[in-house]
Amino acid sequence: MSKTFGVLTSGGDSPGMNAAVVSVARFAEQYGIDLMGIRRGYNGLLGKNDNELNDIRKLRSETVLDILDLRGTYLRTARCEEFKLPEVLDRVADDLKHKYHIDGLVIIGGDGSYKGALDLCKRGIPCVGIPGTIDNDLPYTEATLGYDTAVNVCVEAVRSIRATSRSHDRPHVVEVMGRYCGDIAMRTAIATGAEFVIVPERKWDLRDVVKRLNSQIANGNSRATIIICEHAWENGNMADYPWQEVLCEHDKCVHEDTPFSSQNMARVLKYECGVEVRSTVIGYTQRGAIPTAYDSAFAFEAGRMAVDLLLHKTPEPDDGFAIGVRDGRVFHTSLRRAALKLDHRPFNEELYHTVNTLPYLPREDDLILVAARNVKK
Ligand code: ADP
Ligand code: F6P
Numbered sequence: 001m002s003k004t005f006g007v008l009t010s011g012g013d014s015p016g017m018n019a020a021v022v023s024v025a026r027f028a029e030q031y032g033i034d035l036m037g038i039r040r041g042y043n044g045l046l047g048k049n050d051n052e053l054n055d056i057r058k059l060r061s062e063t064v065l066d067i068l069d070l071r072g073t074y075l076r077t078a079r080c081e082e083f084k085l086p087e088v089l090d091r092v093a094d095d096l097k098h099k100y101h102i103d104g105l106v107i108i109g110g111d112g113s114y115k116g117a118l119d120l121c122k123r124g125i126p127c128v129g130i131p132g133t134i135d136n137d138l139p140y141t142e143a144t145l146g147y148d149t150a151v152n153v154c155v156e157a158v159r160s161i162r163a164t165s166r167s168h169d170r171p172h173v174v175e176v177m178g179r180y181c182g183d184i185a186m187r188t189a190i191a192t193g194a195e196f197v198i199v200p201e202r203k204w205d206l207r208d209v210v211k212r213l214n215s216q217i218a219n220g221n222s223r224a225t226i227i228i229c230e231h232a233w234e235n236g237n238m239a240d241y242p243w244q245e246v247l248c249e250h251d252k253c254v255h256e257d258t259p260f261s262s263q264n265m266a267r268v269l270k271y272e273c274g275v276e277v278r279s280t281v282i283g284y285t286q287r288g289a290i291p292t293a294y295d296s297a298f299a300f301e302a303g304r305m306a307v308d309l310l311l312h313k314t315p316e317p318d319d320g321f322a323i324g325v326r327d328g329r330v331f332h333t334s335l336r337r338a339a340l341k342l343d344h345r346p347f348n349e350e351l352y353h354t355v356n357t358l359p360y361l362p363r364e365d366d367l368i369l370v371a372a373r374n375v376k377k
Pocket of ligand 1: 010011012042078079080081082083084109110111112113114115116117119132133
């Protein structure tokens with residue numbers, strides 16, 4: 001009897017998710033497997049629609065071929081709190097087996113989605129994970145699907161920002177995504193020549209940023225770029241610096257509950273360093289971009305491997321498979337290890353240090369500017 005597999009995308013969308021779905025569809029077809037596309041992540045498995053099959057529809061490769069380069073995720077995605085409940089998971093596993101007759105699932109998502117997949121494995125549903133997230137926060141793999149695209153979006157944006165910063169001689173704070181993983185920030189910083197990188201993996205001090213920016217300015221660089229990863233705000237030492245009071249006194253009154261942000265950092269730096277400072281949050285453009293060649297190619301290989309694994313390989317009990325990149329090659333490992341982040345990828349301390357300590361060597365123009373400024377003072 002022919003087999004039926006399912007595929008879904010879950011969590012934050014990431015560039016390359018569609019390419020991975022297409023790849024799964026093409027290889028499933030090659031093996032004569034029926035493929036069901038499950039809509040809106042794990043929500044689609046809850047059977048909430050009036051027509052229960054509405055969220056679980058047959059995917060033919062000829063219908064999905066054209067979505068290969070489409071932005072976002074064709075299958076839609078969602079976050080689904082209910083899916084964490086054991087009784088819901090029991091019912092879903094039962095439906096997958098007895099109502100939808102699904103023999104295996106391909107889950108394209110991040111670590112949260114992997115945990116959900118692992119819960120299904122424990123209930124007898126074979127699952128393979130493809131790491132669809134821009135954050136690159138799964139230590140078992142060198143790259144997640146969408147990370148390369150997100151970095152390219154940030155690099156493009158920072159290049160533009162550095163051009164206008166140069167035109168106006170203004171430093172700029174740029175916030176990128178990545179959740180608690182500073183990889184997008186680090187890669188963007190080294191690819192653009194940014195002078196500062198601030199990541200959630202390392203504690204940092206606002207006073208230190210002020211000091212270093214002042215020293216860059218004194219050296220003639222009044223157009224430095226400070227790249228910060230979104231959740232690094234939580235890791236900064238603000239306790240020693242009464243930034244709310246400072247802002248109220250010099251720029252704009254802020255409430256004591258106001259979170260520190262790229263905009264507020266720019267305001268503080270303006271006051272402390274005596275130059276105009278601007279800020280940009282790159283935001284969701286990182287998620288909605290067209291996948292780079294790297295991500296599209298990774299998606300193709302991952303989709304092929306996922307179908308192959310579901311067909312030909314048996315995982316350890318209560319486990320599934322997770323696909324990733326190791327030494328530049330697409331490989332597979334245990335879903336349990338991947339979901340529980342049991343592998344360790346060391347933080348690139350040297351690179352972090354290099355970006356943050358590389359001195360600015362003034363050019364002739366810079367020296368003239370610095371001299372003129374000193375005369376004014
Ligand atoms: P990502 O997959 O990108 O990390 P989330 O962390 O939001 O995104 O997780 C996506 C979905 O995965 C959640 O909305 C939920 O349905 C499911 N999920 C997350 N954590 C768990 C968990 N511990 N157990 C079961 N399902 C989970
Ligand atoms: O996981 C991808 C991601 O874009 C993170 O970088 C970010 O913290 C989060 O999702 C934002 O999630 P939401 O779509 O719920 O705003």
